[in-house]
Amino acid sequence: MVINVATFSYGIAAAAFFFLAMLLLTVWRGRIHGKALAVTCLATALWAAATAAEVASGKPLTLVTQLLEIVRNAGWFILLLLLMSPAKPASIGDFLGSKPAAQAITMLFVVLFIATICAYLQMDFAIGLMALISGAAGRVLLAVVGMLLVEQLFRRTPPDERWAIKFACLGIGGLFAYDFYLYSDAMLFRRVNAEIWSARGVANALTVPLLLISTARDPRWSFGIAVSRRALFHSVALFGSAIYLLTMAAAGYYLRYAGGDWGAVVQLGFLFGAVILLIATLFSGAFRSRLKVFISKHFYHYNYDYREEWIRFTRTLSESGPGVGERAIKSIAELVESPGGALFVHRGSGNCEAIAGWNLTLNCGSDADNEVLCRFLERTQWVVDMHEHDQSPGRYEGLVMPEWVRTSPRTWLLVPLILHGKLFGFVVLLQSRSSINLNWEVLDLLKIAGSQAASYLAQHEAANALVVARQFESFNRMSTFMVHDLKNLVSQLSLMLANAEKHKDKPEFQEDMLGTVEHSIQKMKMLLHKLSRSTSLETPSPISVGSLLRLAVGAKSAFEPKPALELPHDDAVVFANDARLERVIGHLIQNAIEAAPRNGSVTVRLRVQEDQAVIEVADNGPGMSEAFIRDRLFKPFESTKSAGMGIGVFETREYMSEIGGKLEVMSRPSIGTTFRMLLPLHQDGAQTILNAA
Known part of the structure; x- marks a missing residue:
């Protein structure tokens, strides 16, 4: 009769x-995010149907039924988390991603899942603990x-909205209250009471009308809160890892008992390899990137959690x-999810020069003329997709790609x-x-992020x-002190010249005069050496x-090595x-020497190259590294020479x-350096050269 x-x-x-799940999927589709509640109701219905079928057959509950009960509980937990009001301080992202209680809930489900498997397979390790966790406790x-x-959920819901939510809280709370009563009694008497357990199905069915009332009272009753992508990413990764480990554990269990004398060795080697493979997969950047894209594509209306993305971008x-x-x-x-890139900054000459790279080094030194590309980007303000440009160049009318872009197969976007x-x-x-x-959402985000980055770079x-x-x-202040010293020297020489007519025949005056002149010359040489950069x-x-x-x-002919001059064009004129x-x-010549x-x-x-005069100063010295040229060569007041002021090359540029x-x-390095000065020819001079040619 009990059965x-x-x-x-x-x-x-x-x-x-x-019945409630069918209503949510058909008549009331679109209310309260029916998919989530419908899935939870279907999981509960499936669990109840499996339990009824197994009880009717007279067999004890199997592993499948126990797992379905865990899935049913997990569904109601997730639904409750989704229904929490976004107006309260704790969001789902915070609750799932950082709250210890939520992390404990997630780990609890994984432990219960593994415990059920272990208890059912009667594995040798930790059976007692697993049985305790998966049992009444x-x-x-x-x-x-x-x-x-x-x-x-009830406390976080605003008072004026509790009229619609209270019956749902009673219904869902009733499910868990009855479970608490059932399993508390089982813990107390060390057995499950058959009458209480049999009535559990009816008690669960009585909660359905309460859920129907809450659903019908307020059609706008919606989740209103988005699950954090980070939390969902970690949850999916954790759940996938749990399934993977359970599968590998089952396979290892089979290898142990089917492998004979080598069974234990094969099992341990197999499990170790499986764990290493899992760790390598979880730490793979490509895998994490694909998982994030999959979650955004299939679980969310938008590709990005803009709050989280903007915090990460600013940080x-x-x-x-x-x-x-x-x-x-x-x-x-x-x-x-790009693994690298390069930054080009627009200069006054019309070109965009590469100033930084992240996991990328572009060889654009031989083709630095990017004027057409810069004009196109400034006119259209488009994000250029290189794949689309290669397939349909007509969409980017007027755009001519520089050589370094065409020869770089990994180049994808120009932002x-x-x-x-x-x-x-x-x-x-x-x-x-x-x-x-690359839909409108991604392109718009790249554009606004580019503008924000430009503002930050400009501020830098x-x-x-x-600082310069x-x-x-400070340099001008130093020059002021030098002028003061020069004034003192001029005063001394003027005084000596005024006394020369009177004392020029005296040997003592002559000796003092020579000493004064020598001292003044030495001091002026020092001042000229320091003040040789006047405008x-x-x-x-x-x-x-x-x-x-x-x-x-x-x-510079008195120096060694003596510079050599080559003048194939002697009539170039510049302004x-x-x-x-x-x-x-x-x-430049002094630096080369x-x-x-x-x-x-x-x-x-x-x-002469087209309409430019090209002056080259080349030496076979030790050369310079790319890092030195990029970071220090053109920086004022930085010099590798003990007596240098560090503004020579800066002033030249x-x-x-x-x-x-x-x-x-x-x-x-170890070969030499060539400085090349490109000067526009004066129009009259350029015309003379062209006529001569």
Whole structure:
């Protein structure tokens, strides 16, 4: 008779929850996120039906039924978490991702799942503990957690909304309250009471009308809160790992008992290899990337959790460690799971120069002319997809890719950095680890992230410029003291000259005069050495580059190695200030002489390339590394020479930019260095050269 009552009881529960699930999937589809509640009701119905079937057959409950009960409890737990109000401080992301209680719940389900398997297979290790956890004590603990979650749901719901939620809380709370009563009695008397257990199905069925009332009262009763992607990612990874380990444990169990004398050895080796494979998979960047994309694509309406992404983006830009350029690349690359990239910044000459790289080094030194690409990005402000450009170049009308982009097969995206409507630069990203659909959401996020990164980079450059300006202010202050010393020297010499007419025949005066002159000369030499970077106020004019180079090289002819001059074009004319241009060229020649060994070579060449005069200063010295050229060569007030002030090359590049030219550096360690100055030809001079050709 008990068996018939139990079968009838659990059969009613299965029918009631199946009916509620069908209503949610058909008539009331769209209310309270019917999929989640429907799945929970279906899991409960399936558990009740399996229990009724096994009771009717007269057999004890199998492993399948026990696992279905755990799944049923997990479904109600998740539903309660989803129904919590977002207006309260604790969000689902916080609750699942960081709260110890939620982590304990997740681990509890995994332990119960494993415990049930172990107890059923009668494995030799930890049977007593597993049986205890998966028995009455574990079920009591689940019931207590369920009632606590119901209480939290009711307490977190605003008072004016409790009218609709209270019956659902009564129904779900009733499920867990009855379980608590059933398994508490079993713990007390060390056996499950047959009458209480048989009535459990009817008690579960009576909660269905309460759920129906809450569903019908307020059609707007919705979850209103999103599960954190991070929490779902870790939960999926944990659940997948648990299933994988259970599968491997079952396979190891079979190998142990089917392998004969070698069974234990084969089992241990197999399990060790399985664990190593799991760890390698979980730490794989490509696997994690694919899992994140899968979760965003199949579980959420939008690809990103914008709050979390923006916090991570801002934290990456602001953190210490690598340079600001590398951090800007990394912050944008992580939005699309890209493993690396490069940063190009727009300069006044029209080109975008590579200033930083993250897991990527682009060989763009031989093709640095990116003017067409820069103009296209500034005009359209598009994110350029290289795959789409290769397949349909007509969509990017007017865009001509530089050689370094076409020859780099891993290049995927070009993200413009727009600041105040102008192009600040762009970021080159490598192909992502997983397949990402570049829809409007992804493209918009990349654009706004690019603008934010541009603002941050511009602020960083402005701060550096302020530091340089303060250093120049200090330099000018130092120059003021030097002028004061020069005034004192002039006063001494003037006084000596005034007394010369009167005392010039006296040997003592002559001796003092020679000493004073010698001292003044030595002091002025020191001052001139320190103050040799003064700014000329002369206006620019057409200059013969060949004549200027002869003067600059002749001034350095007394040094070793003696610089050699090559002038295949002696009639090139540029428009610049002759004194200042001679000084910056002299800087480069002097640096080459100091870098080359005494028996080395320094060569100064002049050639004409289209509408530019190209001046090259080459030496066979020790050369410079790429890191030194990028980070220190053009930085003012930094010098490797003991007596250097560190503004020679900086001044040269600044003056080249002022007159529309450009300074390029090509250097290889242990081979040598070549500085190349590209100056626009003066129109009359350029026309003369073309006529001569």
